[in-house]
Amino acid sequence: MKQPVKFILNDKIVETIEHPAKALLDVIRERYFLTGTKEGCREGDCGACTVLVGDLVDDEIQYKSVNSCLTPIAAVDGKHIVTIEGFNLKDKLTSLQFEFVEQGASQCGFCTPGFIVSLTGWLLQNTNFTVDEALTSIDGNICRCTGYASIIRVVENIVAEIQKANLGEDKISNLIELGFLPQYFTEIPKLLKGLTTFGSDQPYIGGTIVSGGTDLLVQRWDTIVDEEVYVKKSNGISENIFIEEASIVIKGETTISDLMKSEIIKEHIPKLSKWFSLFGSEPIRNKATITGNIVNASPIADSTNLLLVLDAELKLKKEKSTRSLPLSEFFISYKKVDLLPGEHVDAIHFEIPEIGTFIGWEKISKRKYLDIASINSSCCIKHANNKINMIRISAGGVAPIPLLLKKTSQFLEGKEITTSITDEVFGMIDSEITPISDARGSAQYKAELLKRLVLAHLKNCFPHFSVEELV
C-alpha cells in the first residue's frame, strides 16, 4: 500500500513513493543519501536520528524535533524536514557548530548531529532562553563519550549569546543574521504554502492506526511496512484541546507537548507541564499522543495514570457511531483494551477540576529523564477541614493494567487525615496490587515505593501531615 508523499527536505521539495509507515530515517538515509542523520537504536532512545519537522500553524512556521526512526513518512507529507545537512552554511560553520568544535563537544561525533539538530530546533521554537530549557531540549540525546560537560558549555555560551541578541519578532531572520541558520529558511513558509500534497485528510475506515508511532515503530518497525495503516495527522493546539460544557476535551491526536503548552491545561492543571517534562524526551513528547499512550495500554503509561484520577471518559468512534466509556473500564487485562475492530479513540474528556481540588502526579524511574516509570501514581482529592470528601488514587507498574486504587480510596473517603491511619492505608494498598519483579525493580521495592508515593500525595495535599515520623 505504498503512497506518494511530498515534502521539503532541507532546501528542496522532494517526492517519493513509500509505505506510509516507513521510517523517515530510512528515507532520508537510503533514498536521499543524507547520512548525517544517524541510527543508534531505532527505538527513540538515543536521539542520533533527530530531525526537525516544520509546519505552518496559523500561517506561522513552527519547528519541533522528532526521532526520525519513529516517524512514519506519511506524517511528514506537506512539511519541512531539516536534517543536519540542512543547517550547513556555504563557507563556514554555523554558530552552534562552531561552538561544538571550539568546546571539543564532539568526541567520536556519532551523537553530534542529533545534538545540533535538537538545539537548533530549540532555538527555533522557543521564546524564553534559559540554560535549563536548552538542556531539556537535549534530554533525548545520548552521548556515551563526552560526559556532556563540553556540550553543557556549548549550551551556556549559546544561551548567553542569544539572550544578548534578543531575537524578537522576526526570529528566523535574526537567527540567520547570527549565523545559526542558512538563508533559505526565510523561503520555507512560502514554499510550504504552495505545496500541494497528495494525502489529504481522509476519514478513518480501518487498518492499524499510527498516531505518533512511538510505540508502534518500536514494536514492529520491520513488519508494519506490510500492514494496512492509517497515519493520523496532528492539527494546531487550539483545535485539539477545548472546553465543552464544563468539560475539557482533548482530541485523540493531541501530543504530550501540545498538552504541556495548552493554555487551558495551564489554567486548570498548572503543574502538568512540569510533571510531563519527565515523560520520555523532548522529541518523544513532540510525537507521543495521549491516545497512543492509552491504547498501548502499558501499565505504567504516564498520561493514563493522571487521566484515571480525573475520571476521564473516552469518546470512541466507529464510522458514524460513537460510544462513551469511562477510562477505568477501558483496560481489560494486560495490554487488552475494550476497542472494537475499526473503532478509534476520537477524544478524551473530563470535568474541569473544581477550584481547591488537589491533583498530584508522582513518578519514580531508574533514570530521572528519558525513562518510563518503575512505578507512578496520581491522586485527586476534594477536601475540606482536613477531611477527605472524595479521593481517587491511581497506580502504575503494580498490576497488569493501569490501576485505580479503589479500595484504598474508598477507605480514605470521609476520613480525617492523621498519621494513625497509615498502617491501614498500607494494608489496603497491599491488598489491591500485584507487582512483579523485573528490570525496573523488585516487587517488594515497588510496593514500598507506591506506599511512599501515596503518602507523598497526602502530605502534599495536607502539608501538616508529617511523613518523617513514619519510617
Added chain:
Amino acid sequence: MPQKIVKSKIIFEGEIVETIGEVSTEEYERWGANENLKVVGKPVSRIDGYDKVSGSAVYTFDKILQRMVYARTLRSPLPHAKIKRIDISKALKVNGILDVITFQNTEDIDWYWNSSKLFDPHLRYQGDEIACAAAETAELAEQALKLIEVDYDELPFAVNTKKALESDPEKLTGFKKPDLFTYDRGDFSKGISESDESVEDTFTTPVVIHNPTEVHCSTVAWDGGKLTVWDSTQAIFSVRNAVADSLKININDVRVIKKYMGGGFGSKLEAGKYTVMAALLARRLGRPVKIYLDRREMNLAVGNRPDSHQTLKVWGKRDGTITAMSYKSFGAVGAYPQGAAANWPFRTMYKCPNIKVEDQNVFINAGRARAFRAPGHVQGVFALDSIIDDFAYKIGMDPIDLRLKNYAEVDQVFNVPYTSKLLKEAYSAGAQAINWDLRNKIPGSGNGVIKRGIGMASQIWWGGGGPPAHAMLKLERGGYLTVISGTQDIGTGTYTILAQVAAEILEIPMEKIEVILGDTGVGPYAPSSGGSQTIASVAPAVRDASEKMKSKLISAAAAIMEIPEDKIKYNNGEIESIEDPAKKLSIADILKELREESLLMNGSREANPDGYTTNSFGAQFADVSVDTETGKITVNKIAAAHDIGRPMNQKTLENQFHGGILQGLSYALMEERVIDESTGQVVNLNMHDYKIPTVKDVPKIEIIIVSKSDDLVNNVGAKGIGEPAIIPTAGAIANAVYNAIGVRIKSLPITPDKVLNAIYKFN
C-alpha cells in the same frame, strides 16, 4: 642506524605482553612542562571537527556502495542448545532474499581461539550465531531470518555465576573449568600474626554492556581476489588478520579501513564474526555486503564487563599498617574463553608485603566478556577501596591517612620503581577540591531525610604504551605534511594529537597537516586503540619521525644553499644559515628546489626503559546526597585528581575524563545486565531498559591533573588517560554513600531499591 630490533615488555589491558619489534634508539631532549611548548598541551580544537559537526563524516554505518546488499544474523534464542535440524529453503524462496549461510554450507572456520567455529551447531548462549542472510534490503534480510526453520536439542544451562561455579562446567559449555589463578607474596601467616584488627567482606559487581552509539558493523567489497573491509573497529590489524586467516587469503589481499567510528570502549577491540560472515556472503554473491548488529544484538553478543564476586580480608595494626590481605574472587567470562579477573589493583595499589590471591573464571551460558574500559580495575578498585575504607573506620583513622600510611613506593609485583608516581599529590589536590573535612567523621551521623556523604577511591592503571608503533611522514610541495600511521582514532582525538606533535617539532601550522590513520593498506603498524596505549605509543613515533625529518630538511637546505650542515639551524619552520640569517629557505622552498614531489620519513616508538614499570595514578572523590525516603542517590560533585604524565591536549583530555567519570557513575548507580534465571533470557536488551546517563544526570565534575610529564616513559612524556578516568568513580561513590548513611551497600549498582533495603532491611 638509530633503529634496532629489541625485546620489550608492555602491559596491555592487564596482560603482560612480550614483544620483539623495531624501536628507535634516538634519545631526544625532554620537553619539560607544557609552558615551554607551542602546540602540544594546548587546547587545540580537533582537526576532524568540521566533518563531525556538519554531518559529512562518513562512519562505517554510513558506507553505501553500488549494488550493496544487506546482511543480518540469526542468533540463538536459547541459552544452551544443539541444532538438530536447520532448513533455509523457505527463506531462499522469497524474492529479494539472496543467500543464507550456516554451518551446513560453509567451511569450518575456527573462532574464539579454536574453542569454537564461526557457525558452531553447539549454541552456548542466547545470541550465538546460527545463520546469516543477505538480501536486497535490511527488512528483507530480517524477514529471511524469520523464515529459517531450526529445531533444537535444548541443553541444561546456568546464567547465574555462583550456580555455574557449583555445576559441572563441561555440561554447560563443553569446556573444562578454567585454571584457578593464584598469587602469593610474602609470609601470609606472619602478616596475620602481626595484626591487631581485621575486616572482611564480599562485594559483587554486575555485568555491564559497552553500548557505544554506533553499532558494530562492516561493509565489505571484493575486487577480484582483493577484499576491502570498512569496519567499525578499534583494531584494524586484528580484523585484517582474522579475516585473512578465516578466508585463507593473503594478508595483503585484505585491506581494512576505519575512518570515523562511533565509540567502542573495548567492545570493538576484536575482529567480529559478522565481518567474516559478510566477506563470505560478498564472495558468494559477487556484490558488496553491509552487515550490522542492532541494539539488541549489541546487548547480547559483542562483549561486556564481566561480573565479580570478590571476598577481601585486610589485617593490620592499630596504627594503620596493613600486614596481610587476602582476595578470593570469581567472575563469569560468558560462554567462551576470556578473562574476568579483577585482582590487579589488589596486588599493587597499597603496600602490603603479605598477600594471597585466588581468582576463578567461570563459564556461564551468556554473552562472552570482552575488555571494557579498564577491564578488571573498575571492579577491583570498588571492592578494594571499600574494604580499605572499612578498615580505616574500624581503627578510627582518616581514610586518606590510611592510604598514605600504606603508600606503595615501588611496583610490588615486579619489585621495580615506577617511572613516575604522583598519587600523594592527587590525594591532597582531590581532598581539597571536595572539602574532605566536611565528611561525616562517623558514617551516617548526618541529620534529616536527605543525608550527605563524602568518599574517595584510588586509581592505578598501565597506559605507558610501548613498541612496536610506527609512523610515516610525507612532506609535499608547498610544505604540506601528512602523518600516516596504522593506529586508529576511535574518537579520542588521536588525529589531532599526532598532528600537534608533528607541528611542535617541525613548526608547521596545524592547518597544513593531514593525518591518515585506520588503513592497513597504507599505515605502518601501530597498536590497537585500547589499553590507553595509543598516544603513549604512537606520539613518540611521530616525534621520532619529525625529528628525523627535520635533519633531512637541514641536509637538503645544506645542499641547496651550499653551506655545511653544522652552519645551518632550523628556526620557526624555516631553515637558515647561522652566520647569515638572511639566507634561509622555507620548507616549501626546499621542496620546490628538490626534484622530488615528496620527502618521506619513518619513525618508531623507543623501547620502554629497563628496570621500571609505568603506571598512571589518581584519586577520585565523591560528594553525594541520599534521600532516605525514596533511596534516591544524587551525586553532587566528583573531584578527580590524576597523574597521567603530560596532558597532550586540554580539550580531548577533558572529554576523556568527563566521559569516563560519567560511565563510572552509571556503573555505580544505574547499569546492569539482567538475565531471567529461569529462561536464560536477557531482560534489558535495548536502551529503553538498559539505561545510560543523559545530560540531566551529570554532576559537577572537577578535573585536576597533578603531573606535568613523565620523562622516563617516552619521548613525549605522556601516559594514557582513557581508562584511568573510569577506574575509581564507583569506589568513590560507594564510599560516599556509606559515609552518608552508615550502612555499606556491597553490590553494584547502588539502586534506590538497595538503599531502602539497607536502611530499613525490609527483606
